[in-house]
Amino acid sequence: MSYSTIISNTSFLSLASKFTTRGSRLQCTVSMARSAVDETSDSGAFQRTASTFRNFVSKDSNSQFPAESGRYHLYISYACPWASRCLSYLKIKGLDDAISFSSVKPIWGRTKETDEHMGWVFPGSDTEVPGADPDHLNGAKSVRELYEIASPNYTGKYTVPVLWDKKLKTVVNNESAEIIRMFNTEFNHIAGNPDLDLYPSHLQAKIDETNEWIYNGINNGVYRCGFAKKQGPYEEAVEQVYEALDRCEEILGKHRYICGNTLTETDIRLFVTLIRFDEVSSYFQSKKKKYTICERISNVETLIQVYAVHFKCNKKLIREYPNLFNYTKDIFQIPGMSSTVNMNHIKQHYYGSHPSINPFGIIPHGPNIDYTSPHDRHRFSK
């Protein structure tokens, strides 16, 4: 297998687990058994597998998982868009006092001494990585351990987000699309912002329909570009990404939010991908200039070139779309939202997880987009 083949098969989130630098040669140390990287169909297209824990917290106090203040904990990674959408809900619904949360370290580590699996790990102390917390609840060293506490025979992926029940010591749900719906409706009696309904009944059909093409074209679309193992599925995915972005740009020229002039779930879903988009693209763009030292290492030139277009979504940046860019700032400026965006974690993840490509782990300063600067979205009446 050539390096270029390997790289094009590998996700950002798992690249560190695949390569080590030994002397001047890169060696493949394929070790992940349970990761998004393995989720590819025979045709070479990325296919995300379904989440496993699908229980629901309910406002009904007699249910198995009743919505009680202090009972649940949300494990996230600030680097992960799916986890970030759950954190966004926690913040804008005012659930900080009712539901605790913590973030893992941005860079994957070994999850066990007895095998090679790499995944999300907790820091050893409160000060090791700003923004990341040790697991004070279970004393776990990794997210994998949480899944194993919940289900000793678990064989799926060890993903974030995880909604954890402190009382029953188990994973309630690990599917962000469902966690956000629970946060929207089930905790209102203990929420600081109970009247905010991001999935109102009169807009549900519109939201469901819009979610579908935004998920396929944008949220999962960027992964389908990055994880494609063959040219055909990539071409199809990248075309869909830009078709969907163009469609958003047009819609956002007509009203403030994506489903009209009301903020909905779809806006939060879209935002978490948009806010990461330009950082990732500019990362690739900076590659060619930065890695002269690597170019001396055999085969690395191929690696860099493939990597530079790894996500392959650099046809146009979000800041080149006036409506999408202003819209991203608008959502970022909703009270609570900016605290869900930890650009250091996002950047540390991307720059720090690839020691063979970025041997000194230096994190560049740019592009430093100021999402707090004025936007023009107030031009739409509410």
Ligand SMILES: N[C@@H](CCC(=O)N[C@@H](CS)C(=O)NCC(=O)O)C(=O)O
């Ligand atoms: N369906 C899940 C997907 C979550 C997901 O893919 N999380 C990634 C991080 S962005 C993860 O934890 N990956 C770990 C792995 O693939 O092993 C959701 O939306 O909640």
